[in-house]
Amino acid sequence: MNKMSRRQMLTALGGAVVGGALVSAVPGVSPVPAHAASGFPAVEMWTPHKLDPKECAPVAYEGYWNKGLGCGYGAFYSIVGVMGEKYGAPYNQFPHHMLEVGKGGISDWGTICGALLGAASAFALFWGRKERDAMVTELFRWYEKTAFPIYNPGADGRVVGPLPTSVAGSVLCHVSVSKWSFETGIDANSKTRSERCGRLTADVAAKAIEIMNAKIDGSFKAAFATPESVAYCGSCHDEGMQSPIVKGIQDCTPCHSGSKHVMDKFKNHP
Template identity: 40%
Template sequence: MADPKAGKRQRRGREGLSRREFLAGAVIGAGAVSLFSCAQGQFMVPAPESAAAEETPCPEAKTEIKEVVKEVPQEVPEWPWPYVKLDPEMIRKKGHLGYYKAHCCYGAFWAIIDSLREEIGFPYTQIPAEMMIYGAGGVAGWGTLCGALNGAFAAINLVTDEKTCKKIVHELMGWYTETPLPTEISNQYAVEHAFLVEEYKSDEALAQSVAGSPLCHVSVTKWCQASGYASGSPERSERCGRLTGDVAARAVELLNQYIDNAFEPTFELPAGTTACRACHFKGKDYDQGQFTRGKMDCLQCHEPHGSHGE
């Protein structure tokens, strides 16, 4: 008769053997996983026990040390900065595009400075044209100095000395007050879709007007009266875009003349302004009327008085 205890011992033996086999397999599996991880994704066959003591520990990941070299800034050149002749018609188109980007003051300034950046490079690469955004709408919408003039003047001042700058600014200011704007050239560019924008606020030939003043308020008002369009219309906005290109182009024409030693001022103050300035100018005798100053057309805002009205 079979011994029942012997059967139990055999079962326990088989069970014990199975557990030992399981544990041995688990240890080998863990070692394989460890070696796999150590190799950082590369499969490695575990070494036999005799070689285990000779295994080299998993090396730590090496950190690549890069030396940070700071670029030594170039020295900013003395003022005035260098200027090269630019193409007025390309400037006209870029001024119009610049208006679409960030309005009039930015547009005129960007058209000139970006072109100098392309032609000369440094230091014009260091100037953010966005610094001129404030001038939109006659400075933050106040209707004072036309933004296109403001931006163009800043560019002129950057590339000419004080005496020359005042002469060119005076000429450009006078041209603006006497010229029908937008020009025929800008109107034609719009009709032919020759500007650089993809979609136009208006592509019709717009009415022209003579501002008689460098003020945004006066310039816009006179154009709206001449055209019949409201100040908030897309046509008025397009008019100012074309005007921005016209002003930037004229500024470059004057700068090109200066570079060629061919600049000759032609603007003369209106007769009414000259008459007023006989008494009302920057002076030290208050009783003689020297309590104001300016070059704008006085009679746009003031009634003639005294001998002027006789």
């Protein structure tokens, strides 16, 4: 499919689903009666297909800009949507536009990066938690340590030319964007920052597909170790320790390093 036909498809569909097509197309899922007596339907995973990261990265980038649907949509569509283009149902009947919610770190709250949300959500269609968690962790650790953006759309860019990079150290949209803007001096509300996130969406999609392909081949192995900060803080705050108050495994440093940028600005911090 050429670029124009894909753009036309993205514009025309926006991930829309007509009537009950999604429900009828997904194996093991049927309409639930008003007074269901049998409980929740069985969970049946979809079958994943290997994809080409280089082919899908431009789709993620274009998806980011499509109707302003953003990073979550772009990353998700570049995986599930491209499977739909290649293999049809059920992948092409999923309401891909649902992942627009990831834009701005979920409705502009600056929480998880929407591109990561889109990619992890795609993983969740194919693997349950026991198999998926290591894949998500690998993707997120890579994100914490990588200088973005890498992808360059060339003449197709909404902003043409190379962009400065930074390492976020965090999977949070707020930290990722703010650190990049601080280090580059570029306004977080500018089109250039949006271009950065569009390119980052392509980067995340490509890495997620690499992980997915390895999982399908049975060759997936985690390459990133747990950060020292997580082990250090966990020695006091993990389950079974003297102060088990912490939930999560993301790098603790960006928010708890004690630097002047993250110290309590409202009252004295111990």
